[in-house]
Amino acid sequence: xxxxxxxxxxxxxxxxxxxxxxxxxxxxxxxxxxxxxxxxxxxxxxxxxxxxxxxxxxxxxxxxxxxxxxxxxxxxxxxxxxxxxxxxxxxxxxxxxxxxxxxxxxxxxxxxxxxxxxxxxxxxxxxxxxxxxxxxxxxxxxxxxxxxxxxxxxxxxxxxxxxxxxxxxxxxxxxxxxxxxxxxxxxxxxxxxxxxxxxxxxxxxxxxxxxxxxxxxxxxxxxxxxxxxxxxxxxxxxxxxxxxxxxxxxxxxxxxxxxxxxxxxxxxxxxxxxxxxx
Amino acid sequence: xxxxxxxxxxxxxxxxxxxxxxxxxxxxxxxxxxxxxxxxxxxxxxxxxxxxxxxxxxxxxxxxxxxxxxxxxxxxxxxxxxxxxxxxxxxxxx
Numbered sequence: 001x002x003x004x005x006x007x008x009x010x011x012x013x014x015x016x017x018x019x020x021x022x023x024x025x026x027x028x029x030x031x032x033x034x035x036x037x038x039x040x041x042x043x044x045x046x047x048x049x050x051x052x053x054x055x056x057x058x059x060x061x062x063x064x065x066x067x068x069x070x071x072x073x074x075x076x077x078x079x080x081x082x083x084x085x086x087x088x089x090x091x092x093x094x095x096x097x098x099x100x101x102x103x104x105x106x107x108x109x110x111x112x113x114x115x116x117x118x119x120x121x122x123x124x125x126x127x128x129x130x131x132x133x134x135x136x137x138x139x140x141x142x143x144x145x146x147x148x149x150x151x152x153x154x155x156x157x158x159x160x161x162x163x164x165x166x167x168x169x170x171x172x173x174x175x176x177x178x179x180x181x182x183x184x185x186x187x188x189x190x191x192x193x194x195x196x197x198x199x200x201x202x203x204x205x206x207x208x209x210x211x212x213x214x215x216x217x218x219x220x221x222x223x224x225x226x227x228x229x230x231x232x233x234x235x236x237x238x239x240x241x242x243x244x245x246x247x248x249x250x251x252x253x254x255x256x257x258x259x260x261x262x263x264x265x266x267x268x269x270x271x272x273x274x275x276x277x278x
Numbered sequence: 279x280x281x282x283x284x285x286x287x288x289x290x291x292x293x294x295x296x297x298x299x300x301x302x303x304x305x306x307x308x309x310x311x312x313x314x315x316x317x318x319x320x321x322x323x324x325x326x327x328x329x330x331x332x333x334x335x336x337x338x339x340x341x342x343x344x345x346x347x348x349x350x351x352x353x354x355x356x357x358x359x360x361x362x363x364x365x366x367x368x369x370x371x372x
Contacts, residue, residue: 018314019291025310026299032361035310039354042317049320055327060340064326068347075348076355084360088309091352095315098346101338102321109328109335213308219315224288226321228281236281237288238317244292246311252296253304 003051010048011234017041018238022245045234086142089135089212092219096131099124099222100189106229107178107185113229118178120228122171122185126192127222133196134215141205142212148205150268156202157269163195202268210253210264217246306360313353319346 001009018041024034049055072091079087103124106113113121140146153159167188174184203211220242227235254261299307325339 018317019295022292022295022307022311022314025307026296026303028300028303028364031303031306031310031364032358035306035313035354035357035361038310038314042314042319042350042354045317045320046323049323052324054324057327057330057332057336060326060332060336061323061343064322064340064343065347068344069351071344072348072350072352073355076352076359079356081359081363084309084356085305087352087356088305088312091309091349091356092312092315094345095312095318095349095353098316098318098322098342098349101342101345102318102325105325105335105338105342108338109333209305209308213304216308216312216315219312219318223315223318223321224285226318228285230321230324231281232320232324233281233284235317235320236285238314240285240288241292241295242311242315242317244289245296246292246308248293248296249299249304249307249311252299256301256304 003053007048007052008233010044011232014041014045014048014234015237017044018241022241041238045238083143085209085212086139089139089142089208089215092212092216093132093135093139095219096128096135096215096222098128099219099226100128100132102226103128103222103229104185104189108182115175117229117231118175120225122175122188123225124222124229125185125189126167126171127218127225129189129192130196130199131215131219131222133193134200134218135196135212137197137200138208138212138215142208144205150202150204152202152268156198157266160195160198160269163191163198167192167195199265202266203264204268207257207259207264210250210257210259210261213246213250213253214261214265217243217250220244220246302364306357306364309353309357309360313350313357316346316350316353319343319350322346 021034021038024030103121106121141148174181220239224239322342326343
């Protein structure tokens with residue numbers, strides 16, 4: 001067996017660990033072991049990637065890994081039990097940021113990548129950006145670092161619609177115009193970051209747990225898009241598992257609050273009677 | 279095309295994987311699956327280590343590794359803390 005096929009095999013084992021981990025996490029008796037199984041899957045995926053032939057230098061990887069692991073560990077140990085949900089939001093934002101940066105790296109680096117890879121990179125940027133800024137707002141509202149009420153302006157639904165259209169149409173144009181459209185991509189990235197703010201600011205603090213569950217689903221989809229961008233199976237599998245199961249969990253959480261997802265997301269932007277609930 | 283196939287199957291698997299979740303597990307499950315989305319670390323490692331002559335992609339990759347590691351390490355640890363507490367609580371209430 002070549003090293004490349006051993007790596008692919010370890011990726012498959014990692015994907016299986018994620019699947020079993022998620023399944024075990026959804027039952028009280030096995031939840032803690034499930035988390036452990038899933039973390040072993042992650043370790044396998046990381047180690048397999050580190051020995052991949054396309055990884056040529058290690059200093060930047062080690063630097064980023066050491067700093068990131070320290071920040072993550074300190075954050076996880078220092079957070080109070082009551083502050084867990086907002087900590088999850090913050091961690092989730094970093095996951096979105098990672099997909100955003102991977103997508104940006106693919107697009108901005110010279111080299112002939114395929115149209116599919118460019119489109120996927122743009123999707124990773126788009127969804128990763130929304131996840132990043134949306135999660136920061138979710139964190140700030142839950143941690144009461146900002147006004148926890150619904151913050152919106154008159155006619156915002158039209159602005160949101162316009163921004164969404166710009167992101168899609170602009171993205172299609174920029175993808176078609178590569179490699180002469182670097183500035184457009186940077187502009188669209190900035191716009192996508194603003195879009196995350198516009199989406200989450202109008203939602204009241206009481207609904208934030210549902211929003212975090214949805215943003216978690218987004219960060220999975222962003223990782224999956226990054227997987228298409230670099231043609232990597234384990235990213236696609238793990239990302240879409242989180243994306244789909246996150247959506248289901250969001251739905252379950254909405255139901256347990258007797259709300260619909262639409263009313264959580266758009267209540268204050270529409271004239272629906274659900275407005276005062278949050 | 280194969281990637282799309284993998285994607286479609288994983289989406290369906292993700293939909294089927296979670297059906298009934300007790301409400302106390304909502305937050306830990308969210309947190310645990312959030313840690314899995316840190317799988318972007320794989321893409322980040324490829325970007326940060328793609329050449330021995332650092333360029334823009336290397337630096338973006340460095341920040342991507344940094345962000346993804348926070349997500350992965352923090353995510354798994356915080357989930358474990360939540361679940362540890364959850365088990366103690368259950369034993370007390372019985």
